Amino acid sequence: MTLFYAVLLVGAAASVAPPSPPAPTPAALAASATLTATVRSVDAQARTMEVVTGVGYALRVVKLSWTAAPTVKAAAAGAEMTQIKRGDLVRVEYVRAPGGNVVKTIEVLPRPAPQGAQ
Amino acid sequence: MNRLLPSLPIGALLLGAACAKPPEPGEPLAGLDKAQRDQFDRGKVIFNRVFEPETGLGPLFNAKSCGECHESPVAGGVGEEVEVHATALFPDGFCDPLADLGGFVYQQEVTPALKSALGIDKEPIPAKATAQGRRSSPDILGFGLLDAVPDSEILSYADPDDRNHDGISGRPNRFFDGRLGRFGRKALVPTLKEFNEGAFPVEIGVTVPTVPDEGTIGGQPIPAGVDPLPEPELDADSVALVNAFVRFQAPPSPPKLKGAARRGPELFEKIGCAACHVPRLKTGDSDVKALAHREVAAYTDLLLHDMGPALADICLGLASPSEFRTEPLMGLRFSEKFLHDGRAASIEEAIRLHAGEAAASQGRFAALPQADREALLAFLKVL
Numbered sequence: 001m002t003l004f005y006a007v008l009l010v011g012a013a014a015s016v017a018p019p020s021p022p023a024p025t026p027a028a029l030a031a032s033a034t035l036t037a038t039v040r041s042v043d044a045q046a047r048t049m050e051v052v053t054g055v056g057y058a059l060r061v062v063k064l065s066w067t068a069a070p071t072v073k074a075a076a077a078g079a080e081m082t083q084i085k086r087g088d089l090v091r092v093e094y095v096r097a098p099g100g101n102v103v104k105t106i107e108v109l110p111r112p113a114p115q116g117a118q
Numbered sequence: 119m120n121r122l123l124p125s126l127p128i129g130a131l132l133l134g135a136a137c138a139k140p141p142e143p144g145e146p147l148a149g150l151d152k153a154q155r156d157q158f159d160r161g162k163v164i165f166n167r168v169f170e171p172e173t174g175l176g177p178l179f180n181a182k183s184c185g186e187c188h189e190s191p192v193a194g195g196v197g198e199e200v201e202v203h204a205t206a207l208f209p210d211g212f213c214d215p216l217a218d219l220g221g222f223v224y225q226q227e228v229t230p231a232l233k234s235a236l237g238i239d240k241e242p243i244p245a246k247a248t249a250q251g252r253r254s255s256p257d258i259l260g261f262g263l264l265d266a267v268p269d270s271e272i273l274s275y276a277d278p279d280d281r282n283h284d285g286i287s288g289r290p291n292r293f294f295d296g297r298l299g300r301f302g303r304k305a306l307v308p309t310l311k312e313f314n315e316g317a318f319p320v321e322i323g324v325t326v327p328t329v330p331d332e333g334t335i336g337g338q339p340i341p342a343g344v345d346p347l348p349e350p351e352l353d354a355d356s357v358a359l360v361n362a363f364v365r366f367q368a369p370p371s372p373p374k375l376k377g378a379a380r381r382g383p384e385l386f387e388k389i390g391c392a393a394c395h396v397p398r399l400k401t402g403d404s405d406v407k408a409l410a411h412r413e414v415a416a417y418t419d420l421l422l423h424d425m426g427p428a429l430a431d432i433c434l435g436l437a438s439p440s441e442f443r444t445e446p447l448m449g450l451r452f453s454e455k456f457l458h459d460g461r462a463a464s465i466e467e468a469i470r471l472h473a474g475e476a477a478a479s480q481g482r483f484a485a486l487p488q489a490d491r492e493a494l495l496a497f498l499k500v501l
Contacts, residue, residue, distance in 0.1 A: 036295040052294045056307050056316020058329045059217035087212040089296045
């Protein structure tokens with residue numbers, strides 16, 4: 001019950017918060033979307049997380065939640081949401097449901113090495 | 119730093135092109151086609167368009183047009199406006215740009231409608247912020263060329279662990295999606311297009327198709343009726359024209375070095391300024407012929423360097439409070455105030471305030487015989 005309400009509440013918050021990227025129009029609801037962003041906070045108990053994204057200096061926070069445990073892809077096998085921490089670079093596949101953005105899969109990306117492309 | 123020497127073929131190419139008179143400040147790049155010149159001209163009009171609340175201004179804003187801040191001596195030049203940024207640095211090193219609390223740019227002006235609804239004169243900086251930074255308005259002439267420099271070229275100058283032991287360890291910043299950053303004093307933004315498109319909502323309060331919402335007022339929703347225009351307030355075609363205008367601006371014409379200034383480039387190299395202010399960068403492939411495979415006299419490596427505690431302000435992305443992008447010295451002739459917040463009243467003062475990784479180079483500058491120092495300053499003044 002508690003969890004159920006938590007997700008609902010987060011869903012409500014997410015629908016007021018500035019949505020980004022593209023605002024979920026009714027047609028886009030329930031459509032799957034992908035986003036690469038930096039984790040700002042994770043609350044594994046409440047099953048919610050916030051990531052930072054944006055265009056230039058126009059930054060936005062996108063709120064995400066999950067009900068069933070999402071698939072976590074990470075270097076370590078059997079990774080769980082509890083291992084994701086703020087500052088991590090993640091690629092999230094999520095569904096824009098009426099109650100908010102629901103995570104399907106999440107992948108922790110390696111931080112590019114400082115000398116990356118050499 | 120493992121700097122690359124300017125390669126001969128490109129130098130030769132440029133010599134060939136240099137027969138034609140280089141464009142004056144404010145003119146478009148040489149070699150644009152007619153359609154591109156037309157976009158440049160039309161984009162300039164929108165760059166200078168003054169927005170009012172009825173046409174999309176606000177509810178929060180810093181100025182009413184791009185051209186109000188990037189104005190001297192021509193549209194795309196420097197400006198007197200100084201804006202305010204704020205972020206929060208956590209003990210674990212995470213830098214929060216406070217995007218849910220209106221950050222990280224805190225607008226200094228509000229529309230009359232917002233003022234009467236909330237009684238505020240500017241966007242409030244949240245208590246959660248751990249630092250504020252002031253940013254003077256830089257020139258952006260020739261920045262289309264900086265945009266066309268391949269990531270690999272920038273990364274080739276990086277030496278995060280200072281493996282060559284020169285005390286200089288440039289490292290790249292990264293945007294929130296992991297891409298290499300290069301624009302803004304902390305090198306956060308990967309592309310010129312994104313910087314421009316974000317600047318409409320952030321600086322003028324004008325929403326665009328890629329940023330179709332106004333954001334919040336310090337984290338609070340915008341009161342009903344305060345911003346009645348439907349989003350986006352500026353259409354995609356107009357935004358594309360502004361992108362073309364900024365991208366097609368010619369860089370400042372090559373400096374005419376006279377007298378002692380002719381010794382400037384050599385001294386600049388000798389005392390280690392060029393280790394960060396890399397004199398020439400090379401662009402890569404581009405869909406615009408005038409931007410492809412050119413040399414640009416940028417005087418930057420577009421990387422972050424630790425400049426010491428006195429200059430430090432906010433963290434941003436991976437940049438620590440004391441790290442700043444090597445400021446391009448291209449266009450230095452247009453500036454009257456120097457460093458990220460305009461605190462230095464002269465070029466000489468700006469150099470004397472270099473510390474951290476630049477301390478050794480600053481020391482060598484201070485130790486130069488007066489005649490050499492003057493020669494170097496005479497050279498810098500005309501960049």
